[in-house]
Amino acid sequence: MTPTQTFLDQRPRLLAIAYRMLGTRQESEDAVQEAYLKWGQADIAAIRSPQAWLVSVTTRLCIDRLRALKVEREAYVGAWLPEPLVADADAASPEAELERGQHLSIALLLLLERLSVEERASFLLREVLDFDYDEIARALERSEGACRQLVYRARRRLGEPSRRFSPTPGQHRALVERFAAATAAGDIGRIAALLSDDVALVADGGGVVRTVLKPLHGAQRVARFFHVIARQLAAHAVPLDYRPVLVNGEWGLLRFINGALHSVIALETAEDRIMSIGIVANPAKLSGAAKAGGG
Numbered sequence: 001m002t003p004t005q006t007f008l009d010q011r012p013r014l015l016a017i018a019y020r021m022l023g024t025r026q027e028s029e030d031a032v033q034e035a036y037l038k039w040g041q042a043d044i045a046a047i048r049s050p051q052a053w054l055v056s057v058t059t060r061l062c063i064d065r066l067r068a069l070k071v072e073r074e075a076y077v078g079a080w081l082p083e084p085l086v087a088d089a090d091a092a093s094p095e096a097e098l099e100r101g102q103h104l105s106i107a108l109l110l111l112l113e114r115l116s117v118e119e120r121a122s123f124l125l126r127e128v129l130d131f132d133y134d135e136i137a138r139a140l141e142r143s144e145g146a147c148r149q150l151v152y153r154a155r156r157r158l159g160e161p162s163r164r165f166s167p168t169p170g171q172h173r174a175l176v177e178r179f180a181a182a183t184a185a186g187d188i189g190r191i192a193a194l195l196s197d198d199v200a201l202v203a204d205g206g207g208v209v210r211t212v213l214k215p216l217h218g219a220q221r222v223a224r225f226f227h228v229i230a231r232q233l234a235a236h237a238v239p240l241d242y243r244p245v246l247v248n249g250e251w252g253l254l255r256f257i258n259g260a261l262h263s264v265i266a267l268e269t270a271e272d273r274i275m276s277i278g279i280v281a282n283p284a285k286l287s288g289a290a291k292a293g294g295g
Helices: 002-020 025-041 050-074 094-099 106-112 119-130 133-140 145-156 171-185 190-192 220-236 287-292
Strands: 193-206 240-247 248-259 260-270 272-278
Touching: 002 025, 002 050, 002 119, 025 050, 050 119, 050 133, 106 240, 106 260, 106 272, 119 133, 133 145, 171 190, 171 220, 171 240, 171 248, 171 260, 171 272, 190 193, 190 220, 190 248, 193 220, 220 240, 240 260, 260 287
Parallel strands: 193 272
Antiparallel strands: 240 248, 248 260, 260 272
């Protein structure tokens, strides 16, 4: 197998790592491209495990990039959300490759922002990609003991995973479709009935698209947010439409206003209620969604 083919075989895995670290498509592709350049300069014959080498290099590149992005993201207008990966359920696409078997929801990726870059890398390699601690130690150039501590701290900072019933994909989609119908109609009662009492809504307009700058909490406040949008658009006879799609491997929605893609909505559900809502409206993060949605 040629060195190029070896790299191409690992590329989907490297993109998955980079996206989970960096949260945007372009940054992820740039990190993987830089890893490829380093691969081309390496003494490949002396590398015992190409996969481990490429994962290590990509992880370190992402750590360096995250440190550089820290100031930029602190100055971001409003809430920052990861760029959504949108795909049709049956479509073969780079997004589907990224998400295959190891998707992380927008909500969980947002939680990962609480971690230091080393904690984030260790947690992803251990909990998502199932790396052994000696592999993580080589990737981060730290001792195994230090990596165990990083993973332990990450788990504590993220908290215990929810023990609530997780719906099947079919149940999740049905709930998403009911939510789309209720919000398109602007029916505040129907919307609130689909939300948990402590639902949280986070919106990312990037300072370009007008939206709430701070998270909204509570079923009534979130329901009123969608009710007001629908009422204002209806008053001016502006069409409002929703289309179910896969967002980071889970059912979510594309929102169209006057026929143009406005935002991607990611929905985290448990039992028969929506627990959190992430709205990505920053146009810089919607190019992939526009292609998937035909926009």
